[in-house]
Amino acid sequence: MRVTLDIGRFNPDAPNAKPYRQEFILEVEEYYTVLDSLIYVREYEDPTLAVRCSCRASICGSCAMRVNGHASLGCKTKLISVMDKDGRVRVDPVGNMPRVKDLVWDMKPFWDKIRAVDPFLQPEGPEPEEEYIASPESMLHLVGVMGCIMCGACVSDCTVLEVDENFLGPAALAKAYRFTGDPRDGKTKERLKELNEYSGIWDCTRCMECVQACPKGVAPMERIMALRDKTIAAGIRNTNGARHAEAVSDFVKKSGKLDELRLVPRTYGMFNPMSLNSLFAAIPVGLRALRRGKLPPIIPHKVEGKENLQAVRRIFDKVEGKK
Amino acid sequence: MAVYQHDVVVVGAGLAGMRATLAAIQKGADVAMITKVHPVRSHSNAAQGGINAALTSRGDDWDEHAYETVKGSDYLGDQDAIEVMCQEAGAAIIELEHMGVIFNRDEDGRLGTRRFGGQQRARTFHVADITGQAMLHVLYEQILKVRARVYEEWFVTSLVLDDNKAVRGVVAIELMTGQLHLIKAKAVILCTGGTGRVYEPSTNGLIVTADGQALAYAVGASVMDMEMVQYHPTTLMGNGVLITEAARGEGAYLVNKDGDRFMQKYAPNFMELASRDVVSRSEQTEINEGRGVDGCVLLDLRHLGRELIETKLSYINEVALDFANVNLAEQPLPIRPGNHYEMGGIKTDVNGRTPVAGLYAAGECACVSVHGGNRLGANSLLDTIIFGRRAGDAAAADAKETGEVKVSDSVISIDRDAIKNLMDRNPTSDTPAKIRLEMGKAMNEGVAVFRDEAGMQRALHTVRELRERFTGLGVHDKGQVFNTNLIFALEVGFMLETAETICIGAIARKESRGAHFRTDYPNRDDENFLKHTVVTKGPSGPVITYSPVTVTKWKPQVRSY
Numbered sequence: 041m042r043v044t045l046d047i048g049r050f051n052p053d054a055p056n057a058k059p060y061r062q063e064f065i066l067e068v069e070e071y072y073t074v075l076d077s078l079i080y081v082r083e084y085e086d087p088t089l090a091v092r093c094s095c096r097a098s099i100c101g102s103c104a105m106r107v108n109g110h111a112s113l114g115c116k117t118k119l120i121s122v123m124d125k126d127g128r129v130r131v132d133p134v135g136n137m138p139r140v141k142d143l144v145w146d147m148k149p150f151w152d153k154i155r156a157v158d159p160f161l162q163p164e165g166p167e168p169e170e171e172y173i174a175s176p177e178s179m180l181h182l183v184g185v186m187g188c189i190m191c192g193a194c195v196s197d198c199t200v201l202e203v204d205e206n207f208l209g210p211a212a213l214a215k216a217y218r219f220t221g222d223p224r225d226g227k228t229k230e231r232l233k234e235l236n237e238y239s240g241i242w243d244c245t246r247c248m249e250c251v252q253a254c255p256k257g258v259a260p261m262e263r264i265m266a267l268r269d270k271t272i273a274a275g276i277r278n279t280n281g282a283r284h285a286e287a288v289s290d291f292v293k294k295s296g297k298l299d300e301l302r303l304v305p306r307t308y309g310m311f312n313p314m315s316l317n318s319l320f321a322a323i324p325v326g327l328r329a330l331r332r333g334k335l336p337p338i339i340p341h342k343v344e345g346k347e348n349l350q351a352v353r354r355i356f357d358k359v360e361g362k363k
Numbered sequence: 364m365a366v367y368q369h370d371v372v373v374v375g376a377g378l379a380g381m382r383a384t385l386a387a388i389q390k391g392a393d394v395a396m397i398t399k400v401h402p403v404r405s406h407s408n409a410a411q412g413g414i415n416a417a418l419t420s421r422g423d424d425w426d427e428h429a430y431e432t433v434k435g436s437d438y439l440g441d442q443d444a445i446e447v448m449c450q451e452a453g454a455a456i457i458e459l460e461h462m463g464v465i466f467n468r469d470e471d472g473r474l475g476t477r478r479f480g481g482q483q484r485a486r487t488f489h490v491a492d493i494t495g496q497a498m499l500h501v502l503y504e505q506i507l508k509v510r511a512r513v514y515e516e517w518f519v520t521s522l523v524l525d526d527n528k529a530v531r532g533v534v535a536i537e538l539m540t541g542q543l544h545l546i547k548a549k550a551v552i553l554c555t556g557g558t559g560r561v562y563e564p565s566t567n568g569l570i571v572t573a574d575g576q577a578l579a580y581a582v583g584a585s586v587m588d589m590e591m592v593q594y595h596p597t598t599l600m601g602n603g604v605l606i607t608e609a610a611r612g613e614g615a616y617l618v619n620k621d622g623d624r625f626m627q628k629y630a631p632n633f634m635e636l637a638s639r640d641v642v643s644r645s646e647q648t649e650i651n652e653g654r655g656v657d658g659c660v661l662l663d664l665r666h667l668g669r670e671l672i673e674t675k676l677s678y679i680n681e682v683a684l685d686f687a688n689v690n691l692a693e694q695p696l697p698i699r700p701g702n703h704y705e706m707g708g709i710k711t712d713v714n715g716r717t718p719v720a721g722l723y724a725a726g727e728c729a730c731v732s733v734h735g736g737n738r739l740g741a742n743s744l745l746d747t748i749i750f751g752r753r754a755g756d757a758a759a760a761d762a763k764e765t766g767e768v769k770v771s772d773s774v775i776s777i778d779r780d781a782i783k784n785l786m787d788r789n790p791t792s793d794t795p796a797k798i799r800l801e802m803g804k805a806m807n808e809g810v811a812v813f814r815d816e817a818g819m820q821r822a823l824h825t826v827r828e829l830r831e832r833f834t835g836l837g838v839h840d841k842g843q844v845f846n847t848n849l850i851f852a853l854e855v856g857f858m859l860e861t862a863e864t865i866c867i868g869a870i871a872r873k874e875s876r877g878a879h880f881r882t883d884y885p886n887r888d889d890e891n892f893l894k895h896t897v898v899t900k901g902p903s904g905p906v907i908t909y910s911p912v913t914v915t916k917w918k919p920q921v922r923s924y
């Protein structure tokens with residue numbers, strides 16, 4: 041089978057290093073994954089191509105990359121499932137993280153955020169002589185989050201991280217969930233309080249990108265939502281985050297869309313003396329967003345079409361009715 | 364160039380490396396862990412099935428575990444070492460649980476087990492079928508917790524000796540910058556993993572390239588029983604990816620093209636759960652005698668039901684679908700024996716010490732020896748945890764007694780020149796990838812499940828020829844930053860060196876034992892070969908000697924399953 045790989049490349053050693061694109065036309069087997077074809081390029085066409093990989097079996101987390109603009113694991117993506125009708129596939133490094141060379145990215149910001157959630161078990165009280173007793177369901181449930189291989193695909197495509205690099209992001213928050221969901225951990229409340237702060241669980245806009253990108257079914261967004269529920273259930277309330285959630289739901293109910301510009305004052309409280317400071321703190325985010333053409337419109341849009349807006353409201357009715 | 368100094372340097376951040384690091388830190392040493400990939404990318408990740416331990420508090424008997432390990436090893440394992448491992452296993456599992464590993468539970472909320480090959484009792488603790496990953500990530504959590512010093516994406520190119528021929532540090536390339544560093548240390552622990560990529564195909568990841576074995580061999584340490592290379596019974600046809608033994612532990616059948624459960628013929632008692640060498644040979648016999656399906660036999664899980672497959676075997680369910688396009692609940696999966704594990708390795712005692720002062724080894728790169736001629740499934744994770752800890756303890760204790768490190772900063776120039784040579788040489792049409800592929804295929808033909816003199820000699824011949832070609836190799840990538848082309852060339856050098864020790868050990872062992880089955884010497888020969896093959900680097904090539912096997916209470920017997 042013939043495939044044209046269109047690879048986003050970058051060689052930091054070159055004078056005036058600039059990203060560029062390079063195409064490779066290959067004859068490969070039908071069962072080849074995107075990673076197989078990149079390894080083929082590296083071994084037989086251009087040994088300077090840099091890409092991290094090891095296991096070839098979606099377990100080491102090395103090979104996250106963007107395929108046709110969406111993050112996934114190169115070794116889990118069959119060429120045949122992503123080629124267009126001319127046999128072309130576009131491959132780029134992950135987003136939201138600094139580039140090092142070709143498809144290799146700098147992992148430091150990723151791990152800094154994992155570190156920020158105290159990612160280790162903190163049991164309380166004396167250790168039992170034998171194992172901790174825990175229900176089989178609680179452990180099985182955690183296997184779903186423990187399945188995270190720290191590949192960074194979710195972080196690559198997170199829409200909030202694109203405009204606010206302070207956001208802890210989907211991988212770190214899923215990791216945090218793993219501990220708050222562990223019956224052996226003794227620091228749940230402290231953890232939730234931390235996560236309740238600025239750049240924590242309330243900054244997610246529920247865009248679903250992380251759920252789609254995750255190759256291991258970790259569904260970070262759902263973990264974030266579960267963390268919100270836990271926070272509220274733990275009585276940690278009246279915070280920016282909770283207010284933010286309220287404001288978001290208000291806006292969406294009214295217009296079917298998020299009015300991001302008005303979200304900040306609503307979140308920090310319109311008449312809160314702290315609000316001014318917070319607003320200033322949010323300015324850089326706004327400027328970055330503007331630069332990237334992501335600043336929300338000054339006059340809020342409504343979802344086009346009355347039907348669509350009604351559909352949004354029906355969702356609200358349904359969800360709220362249930363409660 | 365920069366120069367660093369620590370008490371203990373651990374090379375490798377898989378399970379063995381991280382366990383050793385934590386132990387040495389706990390003993391108060393100043394420790395640095397060096398790894399060529401980020402710790403959680405280490406190949407320990409790939410372990411699916413589980414980790415063995417006899418929890419005596421639960422009525423299991425570590426003596427039985429030890430006996431089954433001895434029998435599994437075809438009596439080549441050292442029984443004193445096996446006793447240490449099996450006796451300490453229970454406490455190690457509890458310790459892992461306390462660190463945060465989310466082991467599967469039984470109905471009472473206590474640790475649950477599954478059955479694995481070569482053992483009568485279910486004593487394999489597991490996290491679904493991602494045990495290695497779940498353990499690796501939890502150990503890394505502990506590394507973050509104690510804020511251990513980690514030099515990640517640094518590739519160790521050589522060990523550094525002082526004037527008394529003691530190992531006192533390593534030289535490493537920092538991938539991000541291409542810079543070469545000297546890291547001095549009073550003790551160096553190698554935890555660099557297996558030799559998988561010496562073979563093609565292999566279940567092992569692309570980073571498993573026998574670096575540690577070659578590094579140790581180069582400074583005068585010995586490698587032991589390298590001919591004992593395990594072929595796993597269930598690997599995928601295309602890319603060699605593994606299907607865990609847990610599938611059979613949960614009850615899957617092996618059938619041939621006629622639908623017969625052929626293990627009835629070869630191991631009527633243990634059936635699919637006989638030792639790996641036995642199952643792999645049985646499959647290969649079926650395939651060779653024309654009862655296979657396209658060079659494979661079939662692994663049938665259909666009778667286990669969709670629910671069990673999706674909860675307890677979800678990862679292999681994913682792998683089978685992704686790579687073989689097989690839905691395990693509906694179709695049998697074609698599988699065949701494939702290269703998987705190196706029982707041999709750097710010769711150490713039960714505390715990880717090698718005969719070279721300052722040098723220690725643990726995990727798959729070491730040979731204590733607990734696996735002998737054949738490793739039982741789920742014993743290798745245990746090996747990494749137990750002997751990783753012991754090596755960390757011993758290295759930290761010895762470092763305390765060691766005076767100032769006396770090595771000149773200029774030792775780094777040896778590596779610098781060698782790398783410069785590689786970089787300056789104009790690349791020919793020969794590439795590291797081509798050389799590795801030829802080596803891998805030759806090894807997979809000559810030193811595999813069934814072996815004979817002529818085949819092994821052919822493999823050795825190819826390896827030696829490739830070593831000649833390797834000396835003329837140049838790299839294409841002349842850059843500094845993340846030059847994987849250069850790293851790959853260095854790895855191929857390590858693999859060729861190691862491949863030679865595998866071949867000559869295999870040729871010299873004129874008997875059949877464990878994974879080493881010779882059609883020209885089909886019987887075990889305790890009189891002449893109940894001994895370890897020890898290969899050491901001599902002035903004009905490898906030198907073979909032998910060392911005795913320690914037998915404590917289990918006299919060698921005929922092995923049947």
Ligand SMILES: Cc1cc2nc3c(=O)[nH]c(=O)nc-3n(C[C@H](O)[C@H](O)[C@H](O)COP(=O)(O)OP(=O)(O)OC[C@H]3O[C@@H](n4cnc5c(N)ncnc54)[C@H](O)[C@@H]3O)c2cc1C
Nearest residue numbers: 375376377379399407410412413519556726727741743744
């Ligand atoms: C697919 C598969 C499934 C398995 N399933 C099981 C199972 O169910 N149960 C079981 O008990 N065993 C299993 N095993 C075996 C077991 O996983 C391994 O033997 C074990 O994990 C090896 O651990 P390790 O710490 O010795 O090495 P690894 O985890 O391989 O780590 C090696 C480390 O060394 C570093 N390194 C290597 N060379 C260099 C260098 N030159 N410079 C710097 N760093 C270097 C690497 O970066 C890495 O961090 C399985 C193996 C495979 C391949």
Ligand code: SF4
Nearest residue numbers: 198244245247248250
């Ligand atoms: S759902 Fe939330 S965390 Fe996930 S990508 Fe969207 S904004 Fe980011």
Ligand code: SF4
Nearest residue numbers: 188189191192194254
């Ligand atoms: S949550 Fe999923 S996508 Fe994100 S790092 Fe973990 S495995 Fe990767």
Ligand code: FES
Nearest residue numbers: 096100101103115
């Ligand atoms: S190579 Fe390991 S996840 Fe893709």
